[in-house]
Structure formats: C-alpha cells, structure tokens
Amino acid sequence: MSDAVRMGPISAEAPLGSPPGPPPGPPSVPDFSIVPRVGVAVAGAIIVLLIVSIAGNWLWALDFFHVAGGGLWTGIDLFVGLAIGPIIGRMSVPARIEFSTRFMPKMLVIMPTLVIVTLAAGYQLARHLGFLAPNSPNHGLLVASYIVVGVMTVIALGLLEPANLAVLFELKKERPNGERISKLMRIFVLTAGVTGLMQVATLVIMTRLATS
C-alpha cells in the first residue's frame, strides 16, 4: 500500500550546483527487475505466517506482526521522506538513476507487505483486546487510526504507487524520458508532508492506545 519512495527529481540535465557527472548525453540505466522475485517469495512467506497467526489466534505473534510491521512502516516512511529523499535530490543524475533502479523495486514489495501485515494483525489484536466494541474507551482512538490509515491508503495507492510504477517502466526504456520522470517524481515531494503528518499522528494514536 503506502510507498514512501520520495526522491528528488531526475531531470534530463543536472541542476546547477549538482556534483559533476559524465558528459552530456542520455544517462545509462543499469539492468534491473521491476519486481524482485526473491522479495516476492519472502513477502509470501511472511503473509503465510500472518495467516497462520490469525487462524491460531496467537496473541504474541499478532502483537509482533503489528508492532514490528507498524514500526518499520512508519520508520521507513519518515526516514525515506526526511533523510533519503533530500540526499537523493542532491545526487548526480546517473547516481539517482542507479539508486532508483535498485531501491524502488524493493520498496514495491516491502511497503505493501508491511502495510497488510500491520493492518491485518492490528485489526485482530484490537478484536482480542476488546477495542472494536463501541463502548470501549479506546474505540475513538481506533476509529481515528482507521481515518489516518485511510488517508495514507488513498495517497499511497492513488498517487504514489502509480507514479512509482510509471517511473520504473520509464527507466526500463532504452532512452528514459528525464522530463517525464521528473514530473512523476514531483508527486512524491508534494505528498511527503501529508504522509509525514499522518505517520506522526499514527505514532501519537498508537502510543496513546498502548498506554491507556
């Protein structure tokens, strides 16, 4: 679901002040796989474990999946948006392309897996802990978390993931269109603020739930 792959624009020409790159001409794109097969196998194994945990009502495993998955989801989202993104924005065009071709396919597998694991385990955990009941004192916080996740879902699936895929397919071309990639990448920058805010809200809601 949420893919916080936020990067600086890859333009056909390096911006002023950027590190010196190779002579002008189309940047070379290393060969890469849009969807890494090993990653899909690992994700599949994790989802099978999650289903077994849900079917067996293993409270510890559900807690583990929710806390570990949610922590990684929020951590990766914020780290990529606040630390990695600005670094990539200052890299040379060939370096950005090389990084993107190695990084973005992995994010295409990692983020949806983390999201489904976190949400499914979280829902089951909430049921076991009685938070789903409308008379639970934590029900309001739970609904607030649904809304936050809903906003992130719309941004991730409606804006980020389509742009991510379009960029990867563009990079697969023999001569990628730098201007188009730059335009698509702008979506990541434009949505970074909202996603960051939602992730901080998630942290507040979850820590409130855990200590109430």
Place this chain on the structure above:
Amino acid sequence: MTAVMENADLTDELTLPPIGEMGIAALILVVAAGIYLTAQTNHHPNLVPAVGALTLAGVVVAVAVVMLARIGKFAWGKFRMVFGWALLEYAVIAGMLVYVFVLDHVPSATLAVLIAALVLFAVDIPMMFGFAVARYQPVLPKE
C-alpha cells in the same frame, strides 16, 4: 531505438480520459465505506451510508472502464500486464481481509457490503496502476 522513436508512438495524453482521477475518487468512496463499516463490525450498523458510497464508487469505476475501453491508440499489452499482476496482488490482499472478517463472525449483511467494497478495491487499484504505466508506453503496431 532512439528517444524520438520511442516517444513518437505514445498515446496522445491530451486525448486520454481522467482514469487516474476517477480511480482516486472511487478509492476515496471505498475507503470511507470501509472505515464506516470496520468501525462497527461487532454490531449491526445502518448500512445505507456504506451502500450509497459503494454504489457511487461502482458507478465511477464502471464509467472509467467504459471510457478506458473507448481509447483507441493505447499500450494495451502493458496495461494488461500491469493490471493482471496487480489484480492478483490485490485479490490476495482482499481475500485475506475477507478471511479475517469471516473468522471474526462479522454479521452477514455487513460482511456482504465489506466484500463488495473489497471487490471494488481489487479492481479499481489495478486499473489505476495499469493506466499510469500504459499511458507513457509506446503503442505497438498490433495495439
């Protein structure tokens, strides 16, 4: 293939219908219905708001599909490839969520509406993904 040649056969973006925007609108409606229902899964909620939102989402998706099908020059091969794989992925996710709801003994009427929401979810998203990729791909002669 030169850059000029590779981009020469792209679908004319000016003539493309707003499939992405329509997909997002449908997604917002599905997510809103999902939030409304999952906030009350242990009870028997008034289903009218959720059914209304999902009906509207269904209409938006149906219109988007019709508009998509009427595009003449389009990279249909790439669209089908991305749509197919994404459909598989989101069908698995939707199936897993249905399994959770069934396991939790969600009331049947609520469950039926939730399944309808997940079906729309599993069709709308692959359509957006396929369109986002195919719109920038060269159109092959057979397409």
